[in-house]
Amino acid sequence: MNERILLMRLKHKSERALTEVIERYTAYVTTIIREILNDKATAEDVEELVADTFIALWTTAERIDYIHYSSLKAYIGMIARNKAKDFLRTHKNINLELYDDVLVIDDGVEKKILQKEQQQYIKDLLNRLKPEDRKIFLLYYYQYIKIDEIASIMQMNPQTVKTRLRRGRETLRILLSDEENIAYEDKD
Incomplete structure (x- = not known):
């Protein structure tokens, strides 16, 4: 089932669609949250944030404009990223370092190298x-x-x-x- 159809079905509260989304994107969401939190949270915190991501998707599904958000993966990635950053905000003694602000698009080595180069570029600009x-x-x-x-x-x-x-x-x-x-x- 393609992402646009999944989005439409989520919008109409299809539990089967949600199950498919969870099966398809749990590893992706987990990777994003772990990358942002790094070692700043427990495994249980990460699991809870992963679950919160899918709950947020479910509760906001009827408001998703599936024509503009044709990429469900990007939308879920955005939710996961925000959940991880919210976690950091609520735990005041935890700060997101400049090099921790990564949105994982792919686990490929080339992508990670590109992300590190982008982080260095942002650091240089800020300096x-x-x-x-x-x-x-x-x-x-x-x-x-x-x-x-x-x-x-x-x-x-x-x-x-x-x-x-x-x-x-x-x-x-x-x-x-x-x-x-x-x-x-x-x-x-």
């Missing part, structure tokens, strides 16, 4: 931000600290933190654009 802006960016996006808390840590106004986050995103967007332009010129 080009002003130190204070980089710290705010990492606190917000990788340690899940709220803006008010960052403002307290950095001894800034919360609006200043928001402005620096916005400017940081814009700077990264410009850096990415410049990199793309250089790569494009190199091809000529």
Whole structure:
């Protein structure tokens, strides 16, 4: 059964479709959650998050626009990734390091090498931000600290933190654009 049909059947609350999805994607979901949590959770936590992923799929199935989400695997991967990050958020003493933020698409060696290269590329881009802006960016996006808390840590106004986050995103967007332009010129 193809993914689009599975999505339609899930939308109509087919338990048989859910069973097939669980059988087909349990290993994939488990891999994503383990990659994100690394050694920051027990095996029981991972199992619970896997189950929570499929429960979330089931409870939101009627809202899925199966025409736009033709890839069930990508949709489930997104749910799994969010569940793992939510786990990290609720366990305040656990931080997601920059190199832990990986969405596993494939278990192939080539894919993992590409992911590591992308992580290094992101690290290099972040290192080009002003130190204070980089710290705010990492606190917000990788340690899940709220803006008010960052403002307290950095001894800034919360609006200043928001402005620096916005400017940081814009700077990264410009850096990415410049990199793309250089790569494009190199091809000529």
